[in-house]
Amino acid sequence: MPKPPPTPPRSRPEPLLTVDGLRISFSGTEAVRGVTFEVYAGEVLALVGESGAGKSLTARALLGMVPRAATVTGRVLLRGAPVTPADLGRRIARIPQDAQSALSPVHRVEDQLALAARSVRPLRRAEARALARRALAEVGLGPEAAAARPHALSGGMRQRAVIATALVNGPELVVADEPTTALDPERRERILTLLRERCADAGAALLLVSHDLEAVRRHADRVAVLHAGRVAELGPAARVLTRPAAPYTRGLLAALPTEDLPHRSRLPAPDGTPSVPGAPGCAFAPRCPRATDRCRAEEPDLRTAAGHRVACHHPYTEGEAA
Numbered sequence: 073m074p075k076p077p078p079t080p081p082r083s084r085p086e087p088l089l090t091v092d093g094l095r096i097s098f099s100g101t102e103a104v105r106g107v108t109f110e111v112y113a114g115e116v117l118a119l120v121g122e123s124g125a126g127k128s129l130t131a132r133a134l135l136g137m138v139p140r141a142a143t144v145t146g147r148v149l150l151r152g153a154p155v156t157p158a159d160l161g162r163r164i165a166r167i168p169q170d171a172q173s174a175l176s177p178v179h180r181v182e183d184q185l186a187l188a189a190r191s192v193r194p195l196r197r198a199e200a201r202a203l204a205r206r207a208l209a210e211v212g213l214g215p216e217a218a219a220a221r222p223h224a225l226s227g228g229m230r231q232r233a234v235i236a237t238a239l240v241n242g243p244e245l246v247v248a249d250e251p252t253t254a255l256d257p258e259r260r261e262r263i264l265t266l267l268r269e270r271c272a273d274a275g276a277a278l279l280l281v282s283h284d285l286e287a288v289r290r291h292a293d294r295v296a297v298l299h300a301g302r303v304a305e306l307g308p309a310a311r312v313l314t315r316p317a318a319p320y321t322r323g324l325l326a327a328l329p330t331e332d333l334p335h336r337s338r339l340p341a342p343d344g345t346p347s348v349p350g351a352p353g354c355a356f357a358p359r360c361p362r363a364t365d366r367c368r369a370e371e372p373d374l375r376t377a378a379g380h381r382v383a384c385h386h387p388y389t390e391g392e393a394a
């Protein structure tokens with residue numbers, strides 16, 4: 073089913089999730105360099121960008137799952153308050169990449185969901201099981217699949233079970249990092265549609281990390297384009313993916329192959345040699361057709377321009393040809 077038109081962010085009051093100046097470094101080297109964005113209740117926000125841009129680390133920071141070696145600064149707020157461990161699995165749920173390893177091979181599917189439900193609130197066994205069955209039915213898995221062990225299910229059914237597990241506790245936000253990489257294109261589309269529709273029905277916002285810009289175009293309300301650990305552009309998906317303001321986003325779109333290719337696990341990078349990490353100025357300057365001396369000297373801040381946010385000294389205007 074095609075996605076209904078998004079509600080304009082301006083009409084939304086308080087953000088559900090606020091990520092403010094998030095920095096993640098390893099031994100002094102910053103991989104995420106001041107990422108700021110908000111997620112509004114009920115929306116789908118996609119994080120896109122080439123490999124190494126910092127998408128997964130950002131998503132993991134929301135889930136309290138950054139690697140031990142990382143130093144994290146900045147703020148992650150859920151309805152204005154810092155995220156606590158008690159919020160994880162309950163108010164913020166996760167859909168992992170690999171449904172196979174996300175489910176225990178030894179337990180029946182409904183028992184796993186019932187366990188997830190009982191881990192966050194005091195429920196009797198029978199209540200938890202009923203909740204689990206309902207959640208599984210909502211993703212199209214009937215009593216037979218509910219009573220099966222994961223190995224007896226197809227890849228698509230396992231992914232449905234993982235979606236049901238994420239939603240069983242009624243989260244406000246679901247974080248999905250490349251949730252369909254293991255599936256073929258048809259199943260991928262079906263699962264993404266199901267994920268989006270189930271989140272919408274449950275009133276949960278969805279933060280979707282993806283390298284599939286076509287899927288993002290179909291499913292996301294807004295897109296944040298990450299580059300070299302920063303947000304390069306953030307705005308409505310329809311605008312960012314058709315008439316981007318940031319030269320980096322234009323480069324990313326231009327690098328996409330036009331013919332149908334087998335599913336890629338990464339986005340192709342724009343042409344040219346990337347900047348050296350830690351070099352002054354805009355990280356895209358060495359590859360940017362609009363770069364000036366200012367771009368090579370001064371890193372641009374993320375500013376609101378023409379209705380959405382762009383980190384660029386020389387953004388394209390909406391009607392301007394690339």
Ligand SMILES: Nc1ncnc2c1ncn2[C@@H]1O[C@H](COP(=O)(O)OP(=O)(O)OP(=O)(O)O)[C@@H](O)[C@H]1O
Pocket residue numbers: 098103104121122123124125126127128129130139141283338
């Ligand atoms: N455990 C780690 N130790 C050291 N550096 C790390 C670690 N994890 C990530 N990084 C650094 O952070 C950068 C961003 O990683 P991240 O996984 O967020 O990228 P990504 O945008 O999700 O890329 P991909 O699309 O390839 O998954 C990496 O290029 C790497 O330099």
